[in-house]
Amino acid sequence: MVHGSQLVFFLPLRILPFKWSSRLYNEGICYTKGAFGCLLILMCQWFSPTKLSITFETEGKGRFSPEDIERLVVRNQAGDVVSLNLPTKFVLISNHQIYADWWYAWCLTYFIGPRGVHRYVYITLKKSLKWIPIVGWGMQLYNFIFLARSWASDRVQLASHLSALGKRAEEEDNPLCFMLYPEGTLVSQNTRPISKKFADKIGISDLRNVLLPRSTGLHYSLRSLAPRIPDLKLIDLTVIYPGVPPMGYGQDYYTLRSIFMSGVAPPAIHIYLKMFDVAADIPIGDMSGKPTLVSGAPSEHTAEVDIPQHEKEAFDTWMRELWQEKDERMTRFFDTTSYGSRTAQGPVEIPLRLRRKREFFDAFCFFLPACAGYLSGKIRR
Missing domain, CATH: 3.40.1130 (Glycerol-3-phosphate (1)-acyltransferase)
Incomplete structure (x- = not known):
């Protein structure tokens, strides 16, 4: 999910020739890195306290x-x-x-x-x-x-x-x-x-x-x-x-x-x-x-x-x-x-353990790639 978010939502911004796109790309990659950090905490919290x-x-x-x-x-x-x-x-x-x-x-x-x-x-x-x-x-x-x-x-x-x-x-x-x-x-x-x-x-x-x-x-x-x-x-x-x-x-x-x-x-x-x-x-x-x-x-x-x-x-x-x-x-x-x-x-x-409930979803980038795939499949059908 984390890498899928990088590829689907943020990597395309890298090729756009605008300052705002570069800024959004950097912020998006930082978000996915933070998601990985939350995932590490969550792994401890759930499986190995x-x-x-x-x-x-x-x-x-x-x-x-x-x-x-x-x-x-x-x-x-x-x-x-x-x-x-x-x-x-x-x-x-x-x-x-x-x-x-x-x-x-x-x-x-x-x-x-x-x-x-x-x-x-x-x-x-x-x-x-x-x-x-x-x-x-x-x-x-x-x-x-x-x-x-x-x-x-x-x-x-x-x-x-x-x-x-x-x-x-x-x-x-x-x-x-x-x-x-x-x-x-x-x-x-x-x-x-x-x-x-x-x-x-x-x-x-x-x-x-x-x-x-x-x-x-x-x-x-x-x-x-x-x-x-x-x-x-x-x-x-x-x-x-x-x-x-x-x-x-x-x-x-x-x-x-x-x-x-x-x-x-x-x-x-x-x-x-x-x-x-x-x-x-x-x-x-x-x-x-x-x-x-x-x-x-x-x-x-x-x-x-x-x-x-x-x-x-x-x-x-x-x-x-x-x-x-x-x-x-x-x-x-x-x-x-x-x-x-x-x-x-x-x-x-x-x-x-995670400090905020929202970060449970952050750890998987809010399942964004899965949602995008699901919607794409619905549209094709």
Whole structure:
């Protein structure tokens, strides 16, 4: 239904040479993306109920003050949390434990801001997924970023695409969430030795609960978006699933099939949330000069530059320290079954369920393609 709405009602607007048609096309595609976000929530609500349990950092960079937390947690008259009054233009990063990580992260964006950010989520995917029938076509229309996993070409594609997205979001004053998993893959029996080998190569200790992050993609992403969105934020999540033991592999306990086919959902998704101001808190490097376009850049939107080596190293060090903190935080959780410490406040619990009855129909785009097919058949008869 979602993809059918894209094809039948909105894609034809793309070829019309009018400003209003382009605007309606973009709004329509955002609506279908929001419908998909509602569908993710509805799948949890109907088949695999769970909740987000969010704890906030209260010290150091990335912190929230108690006054901030009181202001950003929005409750209804019954006292239930209905939204989080967080900034709506941000890059979201997280550790990667199970295949459903992106699913629950997208669900979180539904609760950010008064109307949610789930209509404005962007992710990167393998280029081979681009032409999968229905799913791949729909993801193309969602304006997702497809990469060939060859950094020589991918960095141009990534920077150009993100620069255009950031520019449009700022000009139209729309939200933007770019979701990225710096580890690149799940923690597993196969990937753990690779992380250990990389740690040995650069002469550092390997981490226990997470993989060593790859900083290059995030660094280029922030440098592409930051000049276009001056108040860009970075939201960092540390995610833990109950029942997964220390040094265990989450995918051995929670798979997409077990969660949504067998109803074996994690009773809660424990999230430790930090937020950084990209310009002030993160060493992305000097962005004051005019960016140097990479050869072959497809448009003037490209912000790709040859980053000086010392700036790469500074960001890489910052990234490893962030992941070291994440690893220590997870170890503390495993020892105490809580994120609770003097630097944390929470948890705030948010059940994964839709807030408005109309969104049950939104999740299927109001069955519009089915209605169109039915009327078409009646007319032909």
